[in-house]
Amino acid sequence: QQQVKQSPQSLIVQKGGISIINCAYENTAFDYFPWYQQFPGKGPALLIAIRPDVSEKKEGRFTISFNKSAKQFSLHIMDSQPGDSATYFCAASAGNNRKLIWGLGTSLAVNP
Amino acid sequence: SQTIHQWPATLVQPVGSPLSLECTVEGTSNPNLYWYRQAAGRGLQLLFYSVGIGQISSEVPQNLSASRPQDRQFILSSKKLLLSDSGFYLCAWSLNRGYGTDTQYFGPGTRLTVL
Numbered sequence: 001q002q003q004v005k006q007s008p009q010s011l012i013v014q015k016g017g018i019s020i021i022n023c024a025y026e027n028t029a030f031d032y033f034p035w036y037q038q039f040p041g042k043g044p045a046l047l048i049a050i051r052p053d054v055s056e057k058k059e060g061r062f063t064i065s066f067n068k069s070a071k072q073f074s075l076h077i078m079d080s081q082p083g084d085s086a087t088y089f090c091a092a093s094a095g096n097n098r099k100l101i102w103g104l105g106t107s108l109a110v111n112p
Numbered sequence: 113s114q115t116i117h118q119w120p121a122t123l124v125q126p127v128g129s130p131l132s133l134e135c136t137v138e139g140t141s142n143p144n145l146y147w148y149r150q151a152a153g154r155g156l157q158l159l160f161y162s163v164g165i166g167q168i169s170s171e172v173p174q175n176l177s178a179s180r181p182q183d184r185q186f187i188l189s190s191k192k193l194l195l196s197d198s199g200f201y202l203c204a205w206s207l208n209r210g211y212g213t214d215t216q217y218f219g220p221g222t223r224l225t226v227l
Binding site for chain 1: 153154155158204216218219
């Protein structure tokens with residue numbers, strides 16, 4: 001059972017365009033929603049994270065939009081660059097169980 | 113600042129051989145520790161996590177085991193490797209108390225190929 005559903009599986013965007021990756025969840029107890037970026041052969045690195053008390057968080061070109069009623073959150077990459085080409089994972093966690101529930105990842109390719 | 117190390121970086125092992133992967137964390141005490149496996153082009157599968165020395169929780173039944181002999185050391189082992197054990201093994205840590213316990217920080221990973 002996939003508790004966090006991520007889409008699309010792959011995405012191709014032109015340089016300067018907007019990349020949008022979506023995640024949906026079922027467990028209303030989730031209260032932490034991070035996005036991780038992973039380059040080939042490297043471990044994932046935290047990109048940006050949000051908690052449900054806000055609807056949007058922006059850090060540079062990266063923005064998380066959070067819709068609590070729809071149980072969805074998304075990552076927007078503005079002015080996408082070839083260096084953004086990587087796999088992106090959304091995740092969610094709840095309470096004190098210290099475990100992240102992961103989406104299956106989105107492979108992003110930004111064409112120059 | 114905190115640093116997480118994994119070794120070896122790459123490993124090629126025959127089927128049926130034993131395995132030992134090591135992970136150490138510097139710059140923090142009593143972290144939560146995690147072992148993940150990532151198959152090629154796939155997502156992250158949580159294998160084990162630990163909230164303290166000698167405390168291991170297993171997420172997926174398989175021929176792997178984990179141990180935490182010291183506060184900042186986490187070891188992944190197998191007595192007999194299977195072909196299906198091939199993958200990218202990632203260790204991660206998080207704080208164990210207060211705000212931010214759910215933020216996990218990953219090591220560089222170990223690429224394991226079982227032939």
